[in-house]
Each structure stands twice: as structure tokens, then as C-alpha cells.
Amino acid sequence: MTGFPTRRMRRLRRTAGLRRLVAEARLVRSQLIWPLFFKPEGSPTPVSAMPGVMQHPVKDAGAIARRATDLGLGGVLLFGLPAAKDEKGSGAYHEQGVIQETVRALKRAAQDLVVITDVCLCEYTSHGHCGIVRDGAVDNDATLELLARTAVSHAAAGADVVAPSDMMDGRVGAIRRALDQKGFADTVILSYAAKYASAFYGPFRVAAESAPQFGDRRGYQMDPANGDEAMKEIALDLDEGADLVMVKPALPCLDIIRRAKERFGGPIAAYQVSGEYTMIKLAAQAGALDGDLAMREALLAIRRAGADIIMTYAAPDVRLDG
Numbered sequence: 001m002t003g004f005p006t007r008r009m010r011r012l013r014r015t016a017g018l019r020r021l022v023a024e025a026r027l028v029r030s031q032l033i034w035p036l037f038f039k040p041e042g043s044p045t046p047v048s049a050m051p052g053v054m055q056h057p058v059k060d061a062g063a064i065a066r067r068a069t070d071l072g073l074g075g076v077l078l079f080g081l082p083a084a085k086d087e088k089g090s091g092a093y094h095e096q097g098v099i100q101e102t103v104r105a106l107k108r109a110a111q112d113l114v115v116i117t118d119v120c121l122c123e124y125t126s127h128g129h130c131g132i133v134r135d136g137a138v139d140n141d142a143t144l145e146l147l148a149r150t151a152v153s154h155a156a157a158g159a160d161v162v163a164p165s166d167m168m169d170g171r172v173g174a175i176r177r178a179l180d181q182k183g184f185a186d187t188v189i190l191s192y193a194a195k196y197a198s199a200f201y202g203p204f205r206v207a208a209e210s211a212p213q214f215g216d217r218r219g220y221q222m223d224p225a226n227g228d229e230a231m232k233e234i235a236l237d238l239d240e241g242a243d244l245v246m247v248k249p250a251l252p253c254l255d256i257i258r259r260a261k262e263r264f265g266g267p268i269a270a271y272q273v274s275g276e277y278t279m280i281k282l283a284a285q286a287g288a289l290d291g292d293l294a295m296r297e298a299l300l301a302i303r304r305a306g307a308d309i310i311m312t313y314a315a316p317d318v319r320l321d322g
């Protein structure tokens with residue numbers, strides 16, 4: 001490569017038009033997924049821990065579906081706040097559960113909107129863990145059947161994609177078999193394949209009211225110290241029939257996103273989680289940085305690392321151009 005002064009790297013940075021022309025990574029709304037919290041009734045409630053994020057009543061689902069469609073978003077990802085919780089998380093697989101009702105309402109308003117449901121029990125169990133608890137620990141195999149039931153009930157309500165986020169072993173296979181058996185062979189599985197036990201989920205647990213009542217999730221979610229293990233998790237989920245795989249959180253896992261993309265090819269999804277989003281929002285509120293630019297930069301970094309699809313609470317309003 002010839003050097004200076006023949007080569008001047010700054011030439012292509014001179015104007016916005018030139019910068020746009022040579023941009024390698026791009027943010028497009030059609031590949032951003034908007035995570036949403038739904039509750040059975042009442043009025044929209046702001047989530048104290050997450051600036052700009054609300055718990056929405058099911059009756060607002062139609063308006064939200066139209067907004068997501070008008071914005072050209074890639075889809076919505078749903079989390080539910082059930083009317084009541086119990087040991088077995090039965091609100092997760094109830095036919096008239098909050099998510100099942102929300103899916104039906106979204107689809108009535110916007111048939112073509114891609115509707116993704118988070119499949120997990122932690123928002124629905126009284127103890128806040130992601131499965132059935134026996135002797136103080138989550139029982140993997142006993143949990144599988146309930147996850148499969150939950151996924152089938154979401155598919156029956158009209159979900160296009162089910163997204164297991166529980167990190168039980170074998171859940172993708174169990175869900176695939178159950179879906180196929182019940183006539184939902186076309187329902188897509190997006191697995192939270194490499195999901196770390198992350199402190200960055202803190203604000204989400206306030207929003208979803210899903211903090212574990214004892215202990216933590218380190219017995220089933222991954223240790224942030226590990227990278228090779230993430231490759232095994234992804235390989236296993238693909239083998240079990242996952243159509244799409246996700247890395248979570250995103251910014252602390254750029255290396256994992258890159259490795260996953262190189263090893264398995266796309267599409268790879270990454271979740272900019274509640275803590276990543278909230279850090280930027282609070283820093284902006286404190287006047288420490290430009291929130292719009294920081295959000296865009298973080299999302300571009302996730303794209304550049306290799307993510308094709310990004311889950312982000314900023315999906316409807318992030319500035320796409322610099």
C-alpha cells in the first residue's frame with residue numbers, strides 16, 4: 001500500500017455523503033427488534049429503571065403494532081407481566097395469558113408484523129427462577145415440558161417466532177418436537193443460545209418484575225469468563241433445530257458475536273440488553289454524553305462485530321444516520 005502523501009485516509013471522511021458512501025456497517029430499522037412489556041390491563045406505566053420504556057396494557061397492542069409497522073421495524077419481542085404468579089409459572093402457558101392475548105391483538109392490527117415471544121418462566125414463577133425449582137435449584141428436565149407448552153401456546157396465538165431464553169439444556173429440541181407435533185412446523189425458533197449470567201439485566205428485572213427471590217441465575221446462564229463454551233451452546237442449539245441464534249448481552253460480548261458469525265455464518269442476533277440501554281440513557285440525562293450518538297455508536301459496534309439482527313429498546317427512535 002502506498003503511503004502519505006499519496007494516500008490520505010481523511011479524503012473519504014470529508015463530507016457526510018462520502019462517509020455514508022463508504023460505511024461498512026449500517027443500521028436499518030428492518031433488522032431492529034423492539035422488546036416490549038405487556039400487562040393485562042390498566043394504563044401504560046413508565047418503568048422506573050429504564051428511561052423511555054413502559055409496561056403497556058394489552059388494549060394498547062393494536063396501536064403499538066401499527067406504530068412498529070409504520071416505522072418498518074424488524075419485529076417486536078414480547079415479555080409478559082401476568083395477573084398472578086405461582087410455583088409452576090402457569091401464567092406462561094395459559095391460553096388466555098397476557099402474552100397469548102397480546103399476540104392475538106398485535107396480529108389483528110398488523111398481520112405482517114413479525115411477532116417474537118420470549119419463552120421463559122421467570123416472569124411467571126413466584127420464586128422468579130426460569131423453571132421448576134426442586135431442592136433449591138432449577139430442575140432442568142422437569143422444566144422442558146413447561147417451556148414446550150409455553151412455546152406451543154404462543155404459536156397457537158399466532159406468534160411467528162418463539163425465543164427460549166431460559167438456558168435449560170435440551171429446550172430447543174423439546175420445543176421443536178412439541179411445535180411439530182401440534183402442527184406448528186413453520187414456527188421459527190430463535191434461541192438465546194449464548195446467554196450470559198449478566199449484571200446488565202438488572203433494569204429488565206425491574207421492568208418485568210422477574211428478579212429471582214433467592215439465589216441467582218449462575219446455575220443455568222453462562223459464566224462471562226467463557227468464550228469457547230458459547231460456541232458449544234450455539235452448535236448444540238443449531239443441532240437441536242434452532243433457526244436463529246442469539247448472543248446476549250451484546251456490547252460486553254462483541255468477541256462472541258464475531259466468533260459466532262465467523263464459525264456458523266449468519267444470521268446472528270444480538271441483544272442490547274436493558275443495562276446497556278439504560279447506561280447510555282442515564283449518562284445522557286446526566287449531561288455526560290450525547291445519548292443519540294452513543295446509542296447509534298453502540299449499535300453500529302454490534303453490527304460491525306457481526307450481528308445481523310439486533311434487539312434494542314431504542315429500535316423505534318435510534319438515529320440511523322450520523
Ligand code: PBG
Pocket residue numbers: 118120122130165166200201202203204205217272273274275
Ligand atoms: C428472561 C429474560 C431476561 C432477559 C431477557 N429474557 C432476564 C434474565 O434472564 O434475567 C433480559 C433482557 C434485558 O436485560 O434487557 N429469562
